[in-house]
Amino acid sequence: MSELKRIDPRGPRFGAAITSVISLAGFILSQETWLYGAPISILLFALFAWSVFAPASHPYGFIFKKFVRPRLGDPKELEDPRPPQFAQKVGFGFSILGMVGVLFAPVLIPISAAFIFFAAFLNAFFNFCLGCQMYLGLRRLGLIGK
Numbered sequence: 177m178s179e180l181k182r183i184d185p186r187g188p189r190f191g192a193a194i195t196s197v198i199s200l201a202g203f204i205l206s207q208e209t210w211l212y213g214a215p216i217s218i219l220l221f222a223l224f225a226w227s228v229f230a231p232a233s234h235p236y237g238f239i240f241k242k243f244v245r246p247r248l249g250d251p252k253e254l255e256d257p258r259p260p261q262f263a264q265k266v267g268f269g270f271s272i273l274g275m276v277g278v279l280f281a282p283v284l285i286p287i288s289a290a291f292i293f294f295a296a297f298l299n300a301f302f303n304f305c306l307g308c309q310m311y312l313g314l315r316r317l318g319l320i321g322k
Contacts, residue, residue: 202292203289224268
């Protein structure tokens with residue numbers, strides 16, 4: 177197996193900061209009526225789908241590489257991309273829950289937004305990636321291969 181291209185860990189944290197703002201807005205707006213939260217749920221679904229199925233062209237990565245990364249010093253270390261990619265898949269799962277809310281059960285919209293906000297906020301502001309920790313735990317248990 178070839179060596180994985182390691183990533184700057186600040187990139188996923190940057191994306192998590194944007195996602196935390198969007199998901200918090202979705203949660204707050206959905207408290208008034210599900211019609212206000214629905215567009216945010218659709219946006220989160222689209223962004224997570226994009227990050228899972230075409231991560232190289234995702235706008236967060238573009239913005240980070242083009243505008244943020246050049247203003248930062250070199251990262252202290254690079255990281256394996258697999259845990260953040262797994263975390264994006266977990267986020268995609270919660271965005272699917274939000275889409276189920278949009279289509280069938282509006283009560284799921286704020287629940288989905290709250291879970292996404294919680295995970296994204298922890299990653300962006302405390303450098304604690306829940307999805308990454310899930311990945312590492314599942315790998316230790318042998319449920320995810322190398």
